[in-house]
Structures are given as C-alpha cells and as structure tokens.
Amino acid sequence: MRELLESKLARFEQLERDLVDPAVLSDSGRLAQTAREHGSLTRLAGKYRRFCELTDEIAATRELAEGDDADMRELAEAELPALIDEREVLWDELLGMTLGGDDANRTRCIMEIRAGTGGDEAALFARDLYEMYKRHAETKRWKIEVMDMSATELGGFKDLSLAFEGDGVYRELQYESGGHRVQRVPETETQGRIHTSAATVAVMAEPEDLEIDIKPEDYRLDKFCASGPGGQHVNKTESAVRLTHHETGIVVQCQDEKSQHKNLAKALRVLKSRVYDKMRELEDQKRADERKGLVGSGDRSQRIRTYNFPDNRLTDHRIGLSLYKLDQILAGSLQMVTDALIDYDRQQIRDQMGGLD
Numbered sequence: 505m506r507e508l509l510e511s512k513l514a515r516f517e518q519l520e521r522d523l524v525d526p527a528v529l530s531d532s533g534r535l536a537q538t539a540r541e542h543g544s545l546t547r548l549a550g551k552y553r554r555f556c557e558l559t560d561e562i563a564a565t566r567e568l569a570e571g572d573d574a575d576m577r578e579l580a581e582a583e584l585p586a587l588i589d590e591r592e593v594l595w596d597e598l599l600g601m602t603l604g605g606d607d608a609n610r611t612r613c614i615m616e617i618r619a620g621t622g623g624d625e626a627a628l629f630a631r632d633l634y635e636m637y638k639r640h641a642e643t644k645r646w647k648i649e650v651m652d653m654s655a656t657e658l659g660g661f662k663d664l665s666l667a668f669e670g671d672g673v674y675r676e677l678q679y680e681s682g683g684h685r686v687q688r689v690p691e692t693e694t695q696g697r698i699h700t701s702a703a704t705v706a707v708m709a710e711p712e713d714l715e716i717d718i719k720p721e722d723y724r725l726d727k728f729c730a731s732g733p734g735g736q737h738v739n740k741t742e743s744a745v746r747l748t749h750h751e752t753g754i755v756v757q758c759q760d761e762k763s764q765h766k767n768l769a770k771a772l773r774v775l776k777s778r779v780y781d782k783m784r785e786l787e788d789q790k791r792a793d794e795r796k797g798l799v800g801s802g803d804r805s806q807r808i809r810t811y812n813f814p815d816n817r818l819t820d821h822r823i824g825l826s827l828y829k830l831d832q833i834l835a836g837s838l839q840m841v842t843d844a845l846i847d848y849d850r851q852q853i854r855d856q857m858g859g860l861d
Contacts, residue, residue, distance in 0.1 A: 505853065508602055509552045512609075516542065516549035537712045544609045544671075548601050551594055558591040559860075595860060599850040603675055607709040607784070610674035614651070614708045614777040618663040620683070622701025627660025629686045629811075630703045632834065634664055637680070639836030646670030651770045652758040665758075665774055667710070674709050679845045681707045682808035689813070698814060702807075708781035710773065716780050718772065724748040725768070730759035747771050754778050823848045 519542040522528045528535055565587060568580035602608045617633050619626040641648040651665035668677060685702045727742040744759030745767045756778065758771035810819045811830060818833050818841065819826045825844050827833065833841060 505599070505602070508605070509548075509555075509598065512545060512602075513549050513552050516545040519545065540611065541712065544611045548598070548609055551598055551601070555591060555594045555598060558587055558594065562587050562591065591860065596850065599853055600846055601675070603846060603849050603853075604678050604709075607678075608675050610709040611671060612667065612669045612710040613674040613677055614710050614774055615666045615668060615677060615680070616663065616706045616708075616774075617661065617666070618704050618706075619661065620702035620704055622686075622699065624656060624658050624660060625686075625690045625699055626701040626703055627656045627662055628658060628690075629684075629701050630661040630664060631659060632686075632811075633684060633703055633705065634661060634666070636834045636836070636838060637666070637677075639834075640838040641668060641670070643836050643839070644670060644672075644676075646673055650760055651774055652760045667773065674707070676842050676846070677707045679842060680705045682806050684809050684811065685807055686811045687813065688811075706781075708777040709784070710777045711780040716776050716783075718749070718776055718779065722750060723775065724750070727764065728759075730762075743767060745771050747775050749775060749779060752779055752782055754782065820845065 519538055522538050523535075523542060528538055562584065565580045565584050568576045569584060571577060571580075604610075615637065617630050619630040622629070638648055647667075647669040649667040649669075651667050653664045654662040656662060683702055683704050685700060687698055687700050689696055690699050724747070726746040726748070728744050728746065729742055730744040743762055743764045744757065745764060746755065746757040747768075748755050754775065756771050756775045758767040758774070761767045761770065806822075808820065808822055810817075810821070811834075812819070813830065815828065816830045817826055817828050818830045820841060823845065825841070827840065829837070829840070
C-alpha cells in the first residue's frame with residue numbers, strides 16, 4: 505500500500521515537472537492528457553504528503569514525550585493523540601482513494617451491459633441497469649455517453665456500451681463488474697409468476713492515448729449498414745464499424761452514430777479499454793493472492809447481486825448486504841451500496857496490513 509502511494513506521489517511530481525516542460529507545452533494533445541492525469545492525482549498526492557508530514561511529526565513528538573524535559577513531555581503528550589487521530593482519518597481516506605490499484609484515480613471508464621438468460625425480460629433488465637447507472641451518474645455529476653447499443657423491439661437492450669467521466673468514476677463503478685440477477689413478475693406474465701433473469705456488467709478503466717497505442721495495422725476494420733430492433737436497417741450507408749484486434753482477438757462494433765468517422769472513434773475508445781483491461785487482467789493474475797477476498801476483484805463470471813422486486817430488496821452477495829430500498833437504488837441512490845462495498849474493501853486491507861506503526 506505504501507509502495508503504491510509512493511509511486512502515485514512520484515508520478516504526480518513527474519507530471520508537475522512535465523507541465524512546465526517546453527516539449528509538453530508545445531504539444532496540445534500531450535499537454536491536455538498530462539493536465540488531466542495531474543488533476544486526477546492532485547487530491548491523493550496532497551493527502552499523502554500530509555500523511556507523511558504527520559508521520560514525521562508523530563515520531564518527533566514521541567521523542568519529546570520520552571525526553572528529560574518535563575514541560576516538553578507534557579506538551580508532547582497533549583499533542584500526540586490529536587496527531588494520531590488526524591493520521592488515522594487520512595489513512596482511511598487514502599485507503600478508499602486507492603481501492604482499484606493503479607487505476608483507482610481514473611476519471612474515465614467504459615461500462616458494457618449485456619443481457620443474459622431470460623430472453624426479452626433479461627433485455628428489459630439490462631435497460632433498467634442502464635437507467636440506474638444513468639441516474640446515479642446524474643447525482644454524482646459524472647458525464648455519461650452511449651457508445652453503442654443493440655435494442656430490442658420491446659425497448660430492452662441486448663447489449664450496451666457506455667462511457668463515464670468524472671471524479672472517482674472508476675474507483676466506484678469497478679464494483680459493478682459481475683453477474684446481476686433480477687427476480688420479478690414480467691409485464692408479459694399473465695399469471696403473476698416470478699421469473700429470474702440475468703445480465704452481466706463489465707467496467708474497464710479507459711487508458712490515455714499515451715499509455716496504449718493501437719495503430720490501424722493492429723486491427724481489421726469492417727464496415728456495414730447499421731440496423732435497429734428486429735434487424736431492420738436504419739440506413740443504407742455503411743456507417744457502422746467492427747474492429748477485430750489481431751493480437752487478442754477482441755471484437756468491438758459501433759453503429760450508434762450516423763457518421764462512420766464518429767463510430768470509428770467510439771469503437772477505438774472501447775477497443776483500447778478492452779485491450780488495456782486484458783493487459784491489466786494478466787497482471788492481476790500475478791497478484792491474485794494479494795487481492796484474494798477483496799470484493800473489488802471484478803470477476804465477471806460471479807453472481808454479485810440480486811434485485812428482488814416483490815420484496816423491494818437488493819442483495820449484494822459479496823458482503824452479505826441486503827437493503828429493502830430497491831426502488832430508491834434504481835432511482836439513483838446506488839451510493840448506499842457503493843459505500844458499503846468500499847468500506848468492506850477498506851477494512852479488509854486494514855486487517856491485512858495491521859497497524860500504521
């Protein structure tokens with residue numbers, strides 16, 4: 505943990521130097537990326553610097569408390585508890601800010617929602633998840649953009665790609681990766697029977713262009729006509745695009761825009777995120793023991809949550825949390841679930857690390 509914070513601080517200080525480097529200042533694209541990354545690390549770097557200052561102050565105060573000067577001992581003993589308390593609060597905040605590892609402070613991420621078992625009802629559930637995340641993003645003042653969607657005739661989604669941007673966006677949304685299950689009576693059910701359907705969610709950090717460079721020769725580009733619900737053609741021009749990454753075999757398509765150029769730009773953003781996610785996944789496998797037991801591991805084959813409409817209950821199976829406020833959560837109050845997951849992860853790390861001293 506301390507190594508991660510030290511590396512983040514070192515990166516922040518490098519970015520500070522880059523922001524006054526003539527070579528960076530003369531390159532508008534690189535300058536914008538540097539400024540964005542610098543901004544995402546500012547709060548973390550400031551808190552960690554204060555944490556280090558407090559650690560030094562505590563060590564010096566303890567020396568005074570053990571010294572021969574009675575007056576200084578008394579002053580030091582009086583100051584020490586407040587310094588320790590302030591450092592403990594900062595440490596908790598730092599733990600929360602670093603959940604998600606190297607990607608914790610990303611301000612952009614890609615989310616993919618796919619309908620699972622359950623046919624039309626699963627597609628309608630995928631739409632409900634999208635609306636929940638959209639309302640949550642509005643409460644957080646995050647930007648949200650639809651990258652691509654495949655709609656059904658009943659208004660559901662077979663699959664949907666979204667881009668989010670905002671402070672803490674990846675650190676919070678990473679917990680949504682996994683299998684989501686819904687239990688409710690479908691609108692099409694005439695006998696009032698409860699059905700179970702499912703959808704999967706994948707959340708991937710969106711890398712900066714400087715971190716991952718995908719050239720045209722790295723993928724195959726296919727162009728085709730965009731289609732809508734039921735397969736009918738939306739237009740007769742080849743505005744939709746499909747990208748196949750040669751090295752990983754990852755396939756991404758985008759047909760949401762009428763412009764082929766805009767669809768290609770969106771598809772490249774999604775492809776970069778998925779390739780980056782694949783690279784991170786391979787690295788995470790090497791650190792699997794370190795992350796064992798943490799709910800933020802993002803295993804997408806795992807059923808993480810059940811939405812039970814008859815009981816108005818949401819259950820997160822990773823931490824055994826049940827809230828009988830499903831209507832509020834779907835209306836945009838997802839934060840109560842996210843906070844519980846972050847607190848659990850933070851406590852797990854704290855238990856693994858022991859005390860600060």
